[in-house]
Amino acid sequence: MAEKKLVEAITSMEEDFAQWYTDVVKKAELIDYTSVKGCMVIKPAGYAIWELIQKQLDDRFKETGVENVYLPMFIPESLLQKEKDHVEGFAPEVAWVTHGGLQPLQERLCVRPTSETLFCDFYKNDIQSYRDLPKVYNQWCSVVRWEKETRPFLRSREFLWQEGHTAHATAQDAEARTIQMLNVYAKFLEEVLAIPVVKGQKTEKEKFAGAVATYTIEALMHDGKALQSGTSHNFGSGFAEAFGIQFTDKDNTLKYVHQTSWGMTTRLIGAIIMVHGDNSGLVLPPKVAPTQLMIVPIMQKKEGVLDKAYELRDTLKKSFRVKVDDTDKTPGWKFAEAEMRGYPLRLEIGPKDIEAGKCVLCRRDNGEKIEVALDEVEAKVGELLETIQKEMLERARAHREEHTYEATTMEEFENLFNTKSGFVKAMWCEDQACEDLIKEKLSVTSRCMPFEQQNLSDKCVCCGKPAKKMVYWGKAY
């Protein structure tokens, strides 16, 4: 019965998606709560996913010329206040350091909620000439935002992220880098996390504090809610003017630089859970699975079984991330645990299998069991991991297509949000009043104005006035 307890303890996602999510993050041992309100411990199983994300994303950054740096975690209050929109956006949610050691500080320092102001302060001295441009810097660090309601990975007072900050000679270069990084993000989600995204621009209302334009990738979770998964901002020369970041151009005149910033966070782990997970627990895409294959020996006390399991591990670990579950738990318990933790493949091997020169591979994503000859295991595992990665993306894409709707009238629009869950595409007149009204009436927000526009009608779904922009609307995390 032991094996059932582990699974029974999860709420089903149809019954209560939020509780299912909390159960999975706890039971799969991704996080633990702490004495520090609103902050979490990321446990080994969770942090190992982050390490795989970090490594693969960082490699992609470096291919585009990004260099990593590290800036201080503290921002003096006077520095935070230099760009007006920015301070208004962030001041209400920062943590303030007022004492260093036993002494009160002369000036309060906030713990960085994001580092635009610090990068500006740095670039002001670091950039003199057009020869110093572009600067394409990134840092991996943690940031703090004093949120009232928190949820593991999705919204916490401290979270891990990367923040890229660039400076360019021209507005065109800045815009090109903004879009380039958005594309890096979108490809990363699709190719590595097996999550399809909608790429687009945020409305004025939803853009980042201090940005000229904010671009976003929006993903659809299993419950039909939208998750903003990465953003890329073009600041124009606004920060440069506020901080005095000027360079001497080739024509010998002083000009302001144009800047961008872009970030993705540990929230991506939440996205993986909510896009791919099921009622047995986590389902990890092979490319970010810290253990891609768990070997479960059957009747492991019989002579030769554990030896064979270790032998297989030693062969397979040259190409894959493999472990043997040699604990004294029952096979049934081990299966349930392997499912809960989301290992893409499980390999079962017992005395009869060994005699017959075979074993059984079991796919976590669809439960399929495949009998394989022992001398073909290595090739088969490689092939299956690729197939799983591909089919997980296809399944997620199909789910999103099925849950993306269109509305041309307010009645349709309301009806869709009252009866379905997902994205609704609808035309918008670009007047913020309509956006506000929709949010007030339906508790949905504009997710983005997608790059791939369609002309669903020529009227705004809200006010009926002429409309040229199609917007993705949704309930958001």
Add this chain to the structure above:
Amino acid sequence: MAEKKLVEAITSMEEDFAQWYTDVVKKAELIDYTSVKGCMVIKPAGYAIWELIQKQLDDRFKETGVENVYLPMFIPESLLQKEKDHVEGFAPEVAWVTHGGLQPLQERLCVRPTSETLFCDFYKNDIQSYRDLPKVYNQWCSVVRWEKETRPFLRSREFLWQEGHTAHATAQDAEARTIQMLNVYAKFLEEVLAIPVVKGQKTEKEKFAGAVATYTIEALMHDGKALQSGTSHNFGSGFAEAFGIQFTDKDNTLKYVHQTSWGMTTRLIGAIIMVHGDNSGLVLPPKVAPTQLMIVPIMQKKEGVLDKAYELRDTLKKSFRVKVDDTDKTPGWKFAEAEMRGYPLRLEIGPKDIEAGKCVLCRRDNGEKIEVALDEVEAKVGELLETIQKEMLERARAHREEHTYEATTMEEFENLFNTKSGFVKAMWCEDQACEDLIKEKLSVTSRCMPFEQQNLSDKCVCCGKPAKKMVYWGKAY
């Protein structure tokens, strides 16, 4: 003359070692100062060294079974106060967060100066049975200590580090892990950073706040000062008792766990500079050099020169970290810059070389120039990088041997510190009064009681009473 400016701007180390150090960190573009007092920006050239340290050290950790995690950066005041010695050691130098957003906090939070208390709070819930042990966790993060005097890499208010925290069933297991990690550190410094170290135990006076025993690796800098380069602490069950971390052992009784912690920091970059650097700038050991080979084309505007440089880069970059300096600076300037930045090898190639089918390799560590046929470059570069790595360690070891002295009387001891700079080995009676007196009179501290003991005499160098311990003494950073 341009090329001379770069070099002339460095103070010579013989004239003023501290100023030389500051010049190198700035001119080699490792760091920049910021508006945040006591904190620094780690620039791309500096951060890339840290990334190489991190990767290689983390691999070595994982080979010993370490798992990475992430804990919050904030510690509630009540948690910090649970272990008495620990809070006394750290409270005077922490930064306090008193406000979150616009509200004052009910309880102050300190920004972690180290995370023993948070790990204890976490382990208290995470450990129930002997089956849960050992826990061998580590995190890579930044910590804050409100220092009054700061120096880049050596002492700053915020610095990057790793902190390992483990919990064990027995005192023996904890002690074994403490020593194991000290050995990992010592091997890492010797094999990767080319820095020889003295391994030993800290005296009671110098041990970590809350530890039963602190072990250290001590390195000697070029100016004869000692740098504590990594420490490993055995806490016994002191923290476990203060925090109530108990487990049910195999015999079904409740027992306290035994804990350790161990850390190394960005200070290691300071050690690299001060052990290997010279009056032309930085000298990087090949294993942590972000650029191992810089190709400098001569007469690069002549047809075919740049093409050949790129072709060489493309061949060599499969095995090494290689760049081409194709800027419009003069070759002389490029040479001086390559020296300042410490690239282990420089490759010079011009029209005549190409005609003759050869190029020149120049070693940064000793200035040697080697003519090599183009079709032998790859093998030669590999061989030279290995030689450089090895000889840098040998040179550093020879320097340390030359600057390690012995004293048996207080007169000899004083005389050595007044006329020489380096380590002085001397016997000590283990009475803290002598340690205090030596510090007061000579401004030197006990660096460690080395594992490799020698019996220099049977009397304490200070009081003349019977002494069994040999101690390394030195001036410290």
